[in-house]
Amino acid sequence: MGELAQSMKDERLELARALVSSLEAGRESDAAETFASLRAIHDDALREQTGVTGSELHDRIRRFLEDSHLADIAAGDMPDAAERLRHVIRMTDDAASTTLSVVEGVMPLAGVLQKDSGQLADCWERFRARDLDVHDFRQLSMKLGAFLRDTEANAGELNDQLSRVLLAQEYQDITGQILQQVIELVRDVEGKLEHLMDLAGARPSRYEEQSEDALDTHAQGPIVPGVDRVDSVAGQDEVDDLLSSLGL
């Protein structure tokens, strides 16, 4: 411990003892004076560390908290962000369910195709080996006709179902945009917390107040139900109504 620090400690101890004895003796004004001296020493120590006094620091932090809207973020933006993330979970869940249902639905079609074509191939080989009588050949001909019609229908069904899987991947774009919004909020809060730490320490601040961009008609990403309360359309029908009212 340095000489200066030791003498500061001695001084504080002395003042603390004086404070206790003043309080015990009921000398309120002496006690208040001693307390003020103690506080001044504390402020000096703080000023040595941070370049500001305790009350200045308190003021700066209070002002920063007001300017940075951290309270608003904690009360509004953070719960909103949680709801946005829940919406992402719901969308990914829906997309996964749709995809799985389609796969489960079309796999039997592939099974039928495999079984029927296998049976026909066996028959066809017997035909090529001249191993079929007229009755068997008639059977083969009928089976082949039915198989071709079924395959045509099943391929159409397969195509429709695969289109559903295709469209279900749309979630990736929308959830990506929503996650981007949350990442921006996290970045913003990170910057503000760093600045708060800078205020208490000697580190120069890298924080810059972000301009509150006028949001009017700039791109804002997807509307999340229950979070975004702006004048938005609820679906394609409302878009169509709005456009037709504009003559489009």
Added chain:
Amino acid sequence: MKILVVDDFSTMRRIIKNLLRELGFTNTQEADDGSTALPMLQSGKFDFVVTDWNMPGMQGLDLLKAMRADDALKHIPVLMVTAESKRDQIIEAAQAGVNGYVVKPFTAVTLEEKINKIFERLAA
């Protein structure tokens, strides 16, 4: 019919390209934002543009405005397919000269309907 699909998410470009193929439009190209799309439009003979709104770099609305201000491109119909669903935004897109507006999430049927409507109007 040569179509340019503009979206920053490759998943969405693939979805739209596949849906367009289902509708019989096989000649499609892709761009990931307006600033990539604009030179492609200027150098290639495109007949139709499907664009997102919210993209890094040049946004869809700015692409639309740039096209409408360019004599060589102003006639090309533009369908906006976007998650942007504020009324003010839709009105602004209409005023900027958009030919159709589809909000995400959308269905294959909606996309087909809007494309058909645009071509019906152009033919009339």
